Amino acid sequence: MNANQPDSVIGGKSFTAVAVNCAAKAGEWIKSKSGTITQLDTKYSAQDLVTEVDKGAERMIRNLIATHFPDHAFLGEEGVEPGPKASATALAKVSGAEYLWIVDPVDGTTNYVHGFPFYSVSIALAYRGEVIVGVVYDPSRDELFVAERGKGAYVHGRKMSISAEEKLAESLIATGFPPDPQVALPANLANIRHIAPKVRNLRVAGSAALHLAYVAAGRLSGFWEHNLSAWDVAAGSLLVQEAGGRMSDFGGEPYHLAVRNVLATNGRVHDELSRELQASAST
Known part of the structure; x- marks a missing residue:
């Protein structure tokens, strides 16, 4: 942490320890409820x-956060009306x-509902x-990805580092299908058509937070997605940077x-992927 940033504890309570405890407890509960969904609703789209x-x-x-830090602000996906305007x-x-705590309790709800273990x-x-x-915690694999600014990023207690690919043609890239069928989805399909022939392969697994964690862990060379909200990206952004x-x-x-509209990479292919995304938008 630099001089302009706070210590990682307040009143003896570690921010990171609280975040890890919250993610672990929520993740355990979420996993225990898998296959028991009795009510399914839609928000912004089907x-x-x-x-x-x-x-x-x-x-x-x-x-749990309020117990430790009652004066902190909280932004969670389920407390916000659907749609990009409401999110902004x-x-x-x-x-x-x-x-400000920024939380997505289940990033990858569609996967969770269908029993696809990527949330x-x-x-x-x-x-x-x-x-x-x-x-970012993956309950299905019991993988905990943790980053603290200036102190690195870790999974299973081991320090993570980004992948070594230098060119887009050597890269495994992920993206997502936005829930907006009118604007964002068609735009991303155009991106995919343009970029797919230029990379080693594409993956679309359905959790932006986990995709970002995988970029940080070196499992993906990069990731892009349209129209994400802060709760989709905030935690993963620090994993990637650290x-x-x-x-x-x-x-x-x-x-x-x-x-x-978020782009995350190992840094080495960032400018090339950015150029291709912009090129695909203009064709």
Whole structure:
């Protein structure tokens, strides 16, 4: 941490330890509820699902954080109305908070509902708008990805580092299918058509937070997705940066919490992928 950033503890309580504890407890509960969904609702579109497990996990996380840090602000997906405008408005309302917890209780709800084991709990803490703690937990594999600004990124307690690919043609890249069928989805299908022939292969697994964790762990060379919200990205952004990677918007401008079109890479293929994303948008 530099002089402008807080210590990693307040009143003897570690931010990172609280985030890890919340992710682990919520993840264990989420996994225990797998296959028991009794109520399934849609939000922004038919592809944007929410369950009672999402809502219950967010309440659990929020209550646990409030126990330790009652004065901190909280931004969770399930407490915000559906749609990109509502997401941007909700973030703006809490953007002045000194400490802001940013939570997606189940990133990959569609996977969870279908029993596809690629979903995660994403918890980040921002200090004056900058993410200082990021935790992504995969209950299916019991993999915990943790980053603290200035102290590296870790999985299973081992330090992570980004992949070594130097060219897009050598790269394994991930993306996602946005739940907006009118604008974002067609735009991303155009990206895919343009980029797929230029990379080693593409993956679309359905959890932005886990995709970002995989970039940090060197399992993916890069990831892009349209129209993401802060809770999808905040924790993973710090994992990528602390592992030596690069986060930006599609045009290469540095990532911040309000960025919605997100590009994350090992850094080595970043400019090339950014150029291809921009080229695909203009064709």
